[in-house]
């Protein structure tokens with residue numbers, strides 16, 4: 001039986017926008033986020049990572065500004081990697097990968113919040129489910145230039161494989177996803193797509209976000 005929480009999480013995943021200041025081509029990330037929300041994104045993850053990423057107080061200040069925009073627009077605000085920041089801001093959730101704080105510890109310290117976990121194998125997925133993950137991030141589905149330490153390209157087959165193994169937890173595909181290939185990701189069994197560059201680097205952020213909604217038939 002699929003429970004109410006699972007259904008609620010699925011509703012959040014269709015267009016999951018991820019971004020931090022290094023992804024915004026020198027633009028104010030607040031403006032980029034506002035335009036993406038105008039275009040219909042359904043969930044936001046603050047991922048302040050990569051070249052010239054902010055640290056310390058500057059990172060916290062940016063997170064607060066982005067969280068405020070999310071709150072004003074009823075878009076849940078997820079923090080990437082940084083549980084301490086998520087607790088400090090009382091964020092709506094955290095996303096962790098296999099090299100981050102263990103998902104089970106995040107679940108203990110940040111109970112009742114949204115917990116996303118990146119997995120690449122059925123074994124990792126089984127552990128994430130045991131740890132209390134709300135959704136799985138699977139990728140990179142296609143080649144990406146937004147993550148230096150990305151694993152090998154997995155293709156949409158990884159999503160089909162997870163579904164064939166009976167994994168019913170909500171899944172979001174990530175890595176190199178564009179409005180042209182998003183439909184294939186959904187058809188493979190994902191509940192949504194997680195996107196950095198195809199939205200954040202677009203000359204028209206609002207239209208870019210809208211094009212993903214159309215691709216997902218939302």
Ligand SMILES: Cc1ncc(COP(=O)(O)OP(=O)(O)O)c(N)n1
Pocket residue numbers: 016018045047049080081095096097098099100116117118136137138139147172174194
């Ligand atoms: C939705 C979503 N899926 C996967 C990731 C990647 O997480 P991780 O492997 O921990 O890599 P970093 O993003 O921390 O570099 C994600 N952030 N979000």
Ligand SMILES: Cc1nc(C(=O)O)sc1CCOP(=O)(O)O
Pocket residue numbers: 118137138139140141143144145146147150151174175176177194195196197198
């Ligand atoms: C943050 C991230 N995680 C990945 C994974 O494979 O887990 S790929 C990726 C980068 C996604 O950015 P873009 O949409 O620009 O390709």
Ligand SMILES: [Mg+2]
Pocket residue numbers: 080081095096097100
């Ligand atoms: Mg991580």
